[in-house]
Each structure stands twice: as C-alpha cells, then as structure tokens.
Amino acid sequence: MTTIINSIILLGILGFLSGSFLAFAAKKFEVKEDVRKIIVEASLPGVNCGACGYPGCSAFAKAFIKGEVKNDGCLPGKRQGVPERLQKISNLTDEQLNELFEKNENEVEKIKSEIESM
Numbered sequence: 001m002t003t004i005i006n007s008i009i010l011l012g013i014l015g016f017l018s019g020s021f022l023a024f025a026a027k028k029f030e031v032k033e034d035v036r037k038i039i040v041e042a043s044l045p046g047v048n049c050g051a052c053g054y055p056g057c058s059a060f061a062k063a064f065i066k067g068e069v070k071n072d073g074c075l076p077g078k079r080q081g082v083p084e085r086l087q088k089i090s091n092l093t094d095e096q097l098n099e100l101f102e103k104n105e106n107e108v109e110k111i112k113s114e115i116e117s118m
C-alpha cells in the first residue's frame, strides 16, 4: 500500500516540476508578434486572393511593415478604404500602437475602429 502512495506522491511531484518548467520555458522563450503587423493584417480584406503579388494577406502585411510595398498595393482593398487605413497606421509610432493595444485590451476590431476615427 505504501508503494502505491509513494508512487502517487512521486508522480505528483514530477508533474508539478514538469508543469513549472514548461510554464517557465513558455514565458522565457515567448515570441511576441509585431503589433504593427497584427493591425495591418487585420485592416486588410482577408480574402487571400494574391492580387497584390503575395501569397496572402499575412505576407502582404509583412511586406508592408518592411516598406516593400505601398499602402495601395491591395487591389480589392482599394474600394474598402484600405490605403487610407494603412496610411494612418504608418503615421503611428510603435509606442502609440502599443498604447492602443493595451487600452483596447488587444481587441483588434476596437483598435481598427479607433484608428479609423483618427
């Protein structure tokens, strides 16, 4: 009987230690996504049509934040006001975008509407 109890206690300790290590590693090696890329991608139509010359909206967003494409590169987005939105995002500093994210609790739709009202 004591062998079973000892095994359960040992497994519990090992489980706790493994969980603690994984939680620590997840925090230590966390990869933070670029806030600007998140908001640029959310401002695109999201149809992944490839008309911009990139395989999808995510790739276009990455290229846009690197300055490789202009704000009017998304053809379907031209009628939806995407160039104007991207211009407004470009005018914001990283600190301003981070503040917007924190203020709106990382809710992209709220951030988008706040940027549009600027």
Ligand code: SF4
Pocket: 044, 045, 046, 047, 048, 049, 050, 051, 052, 053, 054, 055, 056, 057, 058, 060, 073, 074, 075, 076, 077
């Ligand atoms: S053209 Fe616009 S909607 Fe189509 S993949 Fe490129 S960014 Fe996305």
